[in-house]
Amino acid sequence: MRLRVPRERDGRFHTALFAPYRRRMEDLEAFALAMYAAGISTRKVGEVLGYLLGGTYSASTISRIAEGVLPRLEAFRKRPLKPRYAFVYLDALFVKVFQENEGVATEAAYLALGITEEGYREVLGFWLLPTESSTGWGDLLLELKERGLEEVLLFITDELPGVETAIKRVYPKAHWQLCTVHKLRSTLRRVRRKDQDAVLRDLSSIVRASDRNEALKALNSFRGRWADKYPQVVASWIQHSAALLRFLDYPKALQPVIKSTNLLERMIKEIKRTTKTRDNTFPTPDAVLKVIYFVAERYEAQFQTRKLQGFQQAEDEIRAIFNLRYPQA
Template sequence: LPEEMAFVYLDGLSLKVFREGEGIVRESVYVALGIAPDGERRVLGFWLLPTESALGWEGVLGELWQRGLRRVLLFITDGLPGLPEAIRRVYPQAEWQRCVVHGVRWSLSQVRSRDRALLAEDLRRVYGAESREEALGALEEVKAAWGSRYPGVVGLWVQDSGAFLRFYGYPKVLWPYLRSTNLMDQDTL
């Protein structure tokens, strides 16, 4: 692998696979995609493991290190518990961006159907703001409007605001590509 990648996207996908002697079972495909400093996209690898876990991802990251990838500016991942710590153990200098799409989808799944459109609009003001400061102001409005009704949802966004809003530290032209683990999801934001 190249020694340096600007951005690395890590995401797991659950698939049904045929295992001889077991039949069809669900397993996780771990996928690592990289964007080099010159903008070249590269599949860094994919792995089939029984389940998605931070320990599994740490093994994948260790393999990427062994294959020569020494520096990553920013990892973009979902909110899998323990994953940011696994990244820090292997790539301590790298930053972490939590996938906004995963965060929004989870948040909307936790609220009443009649509140989804309004909450989605308010969250869009957070990640769609023109600056980090404007985003933090919009997050305060989300907290005031929704915090008492949905403390778990709002707590997630407040607690992980640094990770959800990390993309604001990069050039604006890159924001749509850094908010999500899925390069195709940028149009849905």
């Protein structure tokens, strides 16, 4: 169909014909993205749109719509960061990704979650690398610093070899908390089934202690009871005791949420849930980053006005720790 557009002197004529169509397409794309972000596969999204609107919407069509989010995604990943974060949680999950000329490969999706000095949560970044390593984390911490993050009180991570050294190289004044939940899980895998309940009770008395003296007393009791039977397990807890009990140096109101990476694990659990709906395999690396971005965006929106549990009571103490460790010139 050919349309004849009237010519007029001032050039102010605009047809109203396409405006409703444009709005309909924008609504359609927003709806498709909302379903994709919720973890629905591109094939299922296409089926739902076809059922509701008629016509055919292939998986590749939905993928092209989802590609439109990439500029927002990149802006999110490169946005400037605040100079101070009280706590930073680091963790990774493994995903299967189709790589051109290689086939399906398992890769590591790195995630960093920060707690501002006012107590609010921010997703600091996410990256996809071939594997998780302390070298990888060191490079990503340098990127965070380049984006403006200068001062951190405490990093919370799992027991990845070399991660403390990587942190200290970039943030020498920051403390390191080894995730107590990860440590408990890894310990129980090295203990006979019949002893697991007793070992867990003894270890729980360490990580649930109200102060350092109580924790060290429980650790000494654990060593006396289990050193002969599980010498390597006991030695590991003694070796890492400073990192496992670092949370005790911080306000009591915040200790439950800084002794483990559970805060970040909740976000990872949501990412894994959306992964399952895609048959646990992503067609491209960008597809992984899009899913993480959608989850990160929802996560930040959910907690935008909600301070971390316990932060209200501990805010003055946190500020005092910052001023002591990072005195302003």
